[in-house]
Amino acid sequence: MVEPVVRPFVMRLLVAFLAGLITATLLVTLMVRQGIAPSEMQPPPVPLARISEGSDDFPALKNDNLLRAARGEPVDRVPVWVMRQAGRYLPEFQEVRAKHDFFTVCRTPELACEVTMQPLRRFDLDASIIFSDILVIPQALGITVEMKPGVGPVLPEPLVGPADLERLNQTGTIERLKYVGEAITMMRRMLEGKVPLFGFTGAPWTLMGYMIEGGGSKTMSKAKAWLTDYPEASQKLLDILTDQVVDYLVMQVKAGAQMLQVFESSADHLSKEQFLSVSLPCLKRIRVDLLRKLADEGVPAVPMVLFAKGAMHSLAEQSQTGYEVLGLDWTIDPEEARKQVGPNVTLQGNLDPQDMYKSPEELRELVLTMVRKFGKHRYIANLGHGITPQTPIESMTVLVQAVHDAL
Numbered sequence: 001m002v003e004p005v006v007r008p009f010v011m012r013l014l015v016a017f018l019a020g021l022i023t024a025t026l027l028v029t030l031m032v033r034q035g036i037a038p039s040e041m042q043p044p045p046v047p048l049a050r051i052s053e054g055s056d057d058f059p060a061l062k063n064d065n066l067l068r069a070a071r072g073e074p075v076d077r078v079p080v081w082v083m084r085q086a087g088r089y090l091p092e093f094q095e096v097r098a099k100h101d102f103f104t105v106c107r108t109p110e111l112a113c114e115v116t117m118q119p120l121r122r123f124d125l126d127a128s129i130i131f132s133d134i135l136v137i138p139q140a141l142g143i144t145v146e147m148k149p150g151v152g153p154v155l156p157e158p159l160v161g162p163a164d165l166e167r168l169n170q171t172g173t174i175e176r177l178k179y180v181g182e183a184i185t186m187m188r189r190m191l192e193g194k195v196p197l198f199g200f201t202g203a204p205w206t207l208m209g210y211m212i213e214g215g216g217s218k219t220m221s222k223a224k225a226w227l228t229d230y231p232e233a234s235q236k237l238l239d240i241l242t243d244q245v246v247d248y249l250v251m252q253v254k255a256g257a258q259m260l261q262v263f264e265s266s267a268d269h270l271s272k273e274q275f276l277s278v279s280l281p282c283l284k285r286i287r288v289d290l291l292r293k294l295a296d297e298g299v300p301a302v303p304m305v306l307f308a309k310g311a312m313h314s315l316a317e318q319s320q321t322g323y324e325v326l327g328l329d330w331t332i333d334p335e336e337a338r339k340q341v342g343p344n345v346t347l348q349g350n351l352d353p354q355d356m357y358k359s360p361e362e363l364r365e366l367v368l369t370m371v372r373k374f375g376k377h378r379y380i381a382n383l384g385h386g387i388t389p390q391t392p393i394e395s396m397t398v399l400v401q402a403v404h405d406a407l
């Protein structure tokens with residue numbers, strides 16, 4: 001029973017609530033009549049983006065050259081980082097790996113952060129990239145992935161036919177990957193704003209390849225056979241992976257990733273026509289859906305790199321996808337790449353990882369020439385693929401110094 005003294009107050013509350021309800025119903029009815037879907041009431045996408053460089057929760061960014069280069073703003077010096085910069089060429093990484101299994105390092109934020117930090121202690125790099133692997137997505141979907149020393153990733157129960165799609169556990173996937181978000185947040189604090197932090201993902205076609213081949217493959221013959229033998233199941237798998245990649249990247253940005261790279265490392269197995277019909281639509285949807293979801297949640301967008309190794313035949317098409325940065329492998333000349341993408345995209349790359357085995361003098365000359373060809377504007381220096389395990393450590397010092405000296 002409501003006491004007599006509070007009764008008028010309760011009545012007033014009730015009337016106010018009803019009035020609100022009627023106004024809202026009227027508004028939605030009006031909009032539906034005018035053909036505006038209520039979902040379109042969302043605020044427009046956040047314009048790309050003054051990223052939370054010194055956001056409330058994290059230390060202010062001191063070296064933002066990488067983000068400036070990505071946005072096409074002037075830089076103090078050409079930024080440089082290296083794909084797989086945390087890796088087996090570093091003895092301190094080997095030491096961690098001697099004690100811990102690969103995926104234990106990925107899943108333990110303290111270990112992932114330690115390994116992410118290792119190259120930054122040695123070299124004057126302009127970015128860090130969170131330590132993880134592209135294969136954590138298949139793993140979170142329920143596919144076993146092992147990292148075999150000297151072999152690489154092994155998936156002992158690959159997808160054999162369309163019925164195997166039933167094995168993919170699509171609920172709670174991002175929850176199972178939250179250790180990556182925890183590592184990213186911890187890393188942002190540990191970096192103290194020294195350089196920006198990359199998050200990353202594998203692209204759907206590359207992930208599909210590993211899931212069907214059961215590991216790395218010289219030919220991708222089974223995955224390519226899927227495309228022709230099971231076109232519908234292939235599309236379904238690509239769609240599932242695209243959805244998961246989008247949610248995974250949303251989680252990484254919310255955790256503190258300041259830049260994202262999408263690795264389409266197996267694009268080299270596709271013809272140009274296949275790249276455009278199989279891979280590129282997924283890459284486009286990742287970009288569009290990610291920006292929409294971030295805007296819906298009021299989270300500022302971050303710049304994105306698309307690295308499609310072996311797809312230098314389609315740079316013009318890639319430049320139309322909205323990614324701020326395109327990663328280049330070493331098969332294309334810097335000036336030719338610039339001609340194909342036009343002035344409004346940043347280029348990243350593209351020294352042949354094999355050049356890291358040359359003498360310091362030769363390496364320095366190659367890097368100086370490369371950087372001068374790309375120029376200071378809209379350029380991020382990197383290798384054209386990941387650094388290889390036997391690379392002399394001194395080559396990293398030479399590379400980074402030469403980039404910073406070049407212009």
Ligand SMILES: Cc1c2[nH]c(c1CCC(=O)O)Cc1[nH]c(c(CCC(=O)O)c1C)Cc1[nH]c(c(CCC(=O)O)c1C)Cc1[nH]c(c(C)c1CCC(=O)O)C2
Pocket residue numbers: 082083084085086087088097102129130131132133134135147148149151152153200216263265385386
């Ligand atoms: C295809 C791919 C994979 N993983 C990745 C790709 C895309 C990049 C590329 O094309 O090189 C991405 C990746 N893998 C790793 C990172 C860490 C962040 C970094 O420093 O760049 C990143 C960005 C750690 C790793 N991932 C792996 C290692 C070495 C494994 C070990 O320590 O035993 C590291 C440091 C293992 C791995 N993981 C994968 C392969 C093929 C291998 C074995 C071959 C190799 O080592 O180069 C899958």
